[in-house]
Amino acid sequence: MAGKFITLEGGEGAGKTTQARLIKSYFEESGFDVVLTREPGGVPEAEKIRNLLVQRDGGNWTPMAECLLFFAARQMHVETLIKPAVAEGKIVICDRFTDSTVAYQGYGHGFDLDTIRQIEALTLGGFSPDLTFLLDIPVKDGIGRSLKHNNSAPGDENKEDRFERLDVSFHERLRQGFLDLAKKNPERIRVVDARQSAELVFGEICAAL
Numbered sequence: 001m002a003g004k005f006i007t008l009e010g011g012e013g014a015g016k017t018t019q020a021r022l023i024k025s026y027f028e029e030s031g032f033d034v035v036l037t038r039e040p041g042g043v044p045e046a047e048k049i050r051n052l053l054v055q056r057d058g059g060n061w062t063p064m065a066e067c068l069l070f071f072a073a074r075q076m077h078v079e080t081l082i083k084p085a086v087a088e089g090k091i092v093i094c095d096r097f098t099d100s101t102v103a104y105q106g107y108g109h110g111f112d113l114d115t116i117r118q119i120e121a122l123t124l125g126g127f128s129p130d131l132t133f134l135l136d137i138p139v140k141d142g143i144g145r146s147l148k149h150n151n152s153a154p155g156d157e158n159k160e161d162r163f164e165r166l167d168v169s170f171h172e173r174l175r176q177g178f179l180d181l182a183k184k185n186p187e188r189i190r191v192v193d194a195r196q197s198a199e200l201v202f203g204e205i206c207a208a209l
């Protein structure tokens with residue numbers, strides 16, 4: 001039997017990584033084989049692209065080039081890791097996926113949404129998650145959590161904070177973008193109030209699983 005592909009989405013500090021780990025344990029305890037992965041990255045080639053995209057000195061990409069890099073990494077990830085694992089019956093849990101590109105590059109930076117969808121169709125050919133949890137949190141709470149746990153070294157050019165350093169209005173557009181995606185895909189995307197404790201958030205996720 002084929003497995004399932006589950007993704008976690010939301011802004012910085014929403015709790016995606018925390019919940020991804022909890023979901024992994026939940027399925028493992030029930031005897032499933034689980035693959036926990038993340039984007040951008042997840043396979044060696046895509047991790048190389050990740051460095052170009054998320055590090056402070058990764059490059060000053062045009063919106064089109066940046067979008068193509070995200071989907072180049074994603075195509076490798078889907079073809080070499082996600083699809084084979086799902087075909088073997090595994091549960092694949094991915095920390096961010098296409099919704100993040102649509103929210104950040106599209107809603108956040110204003111890159112044309114139709115163009116993103118065309119690139120998605122070309123590279124992924126309609127492949128999408130079986131289920132997505134959108135961890136929704138007010139912008140200031142999410143950034144507050146990120147900053148609190150980010151022991152920032154100002155001189156560190158490898159630091160993965162290129163997106164976190166964007167302004168508050170950007171993060172507001174991002175949040176509304178994710179919520180808009182959820183409204184347009186109600187059967188796939190479950191919105192969870194991420195202001196709650198990690199235990200309560202996970203409780204809602206379990207109920208849906």
Ligand SMILES: Nc1ncnc2c1ncn2[C@@H]1O[C@H](COP(=O)(O)OP(=O)(O)OP(=O)(O)O)[C@@H](O)[C@H]1O
Nearest residue numbers: 011012013014015016017018145146149196197198
């Ligand atoms: N529900 C919660 N309530 C309070 N703190 C939380 C909650 N969930 C996670 N945290 C803490 O907030 C910080 C950010 O959580 P986490 O790394 O899971 O978020 P994230 O969405 O993966 O963030 P990023 O986008 O930066 O990767 C962590 O230190 C985590 O321990």
Ligand SMILES: [Mg+2]
Nearest residue numbers: 016017018095
């Ligand atoms: Mg994370």
